Amino acid sequence: MLHLAVAALLLAIATPARAQAIDSTRLMSDLRVLSADSMEGRRIGTPGNARARAFIENAIRRIGLRPVKDSLSAPFIAKSRAGTDLHGVNIVSMLRGRMHPDRYIVISAHYDHLGVRNGVTYSGADDNASGSAAVLAIAQWYKYHPPENSMLFVWFDGEESGLVGAKAFVGHPPVPIEKIVANVNLDMVSRNATGELYASGASPYPVMKPLLDSLAATARVKLILGHDTGTGQSNWIQQSDQGAFHLKKIPFVYFGVEDHPDYHKPTDKFERIEPGFYYRCVQTINEFVRLLDLALDRVVLVRVAGLKGKE
């Protein structure tokens, strides 16, 4: 047994410290903080929203990602549905790609939620503290496993007010819009009674289908492709921030679960998260990002064709 121990020791010395897996402990503790009462439901323009943003930005600095320009905060002003001004702040960080630093994949989640209504806090644990914590975990993983292409890790504000943060982002992108090749958006990824996670986007962007099919074959959740066709509520394309990317013809995949009884209710709480399912979802999405990064040449062709079609 001794030689095995020696071999293990030599391997440990030869291999730089690497996080081999998504950090499940950190994932759950980040979700707990972001959905705590102190965040007051994270509504755009509120102190609770600013506290959530400060937490995410501290985590980004701990991970060691940098801003695209001088600040992680990207403020914007947008109109609310009622016509008033909304002051929002997106959070934008970057990890440079090893092979193609000038091509970008945007990994995103909205961090805002509904706030406090009639004295009741809407915690939005699943919607979307879960996606926000997941993007932090994925960013951490890529810091240890540098990607081929550059990645923008983005937390959008104002999704609940009509995707206003994502629309501001694609309207005034931090890098040239034609260099943004794909978006992977996470919104509600931490609970489902039957263990199902949806992936939307392969219908409008068939280039994503082989990647999702091979992912589904090995995923530790029931990965179902759909919710991306038709005109009714069952088409989710415009129901979260990927909708803003789709309007710019940027190929996307959205990951999320079916609505549950606590959707947009004060009962969307940390206690109702399913840790095992959540962790497997994040692993699955992380693996998708890895496959996408390795296959991005194919997606670039679709992106270029989309750009030409616009002229």
Ligand SMILES: [Zn+2]
């Ligand atoms: Zn949401």
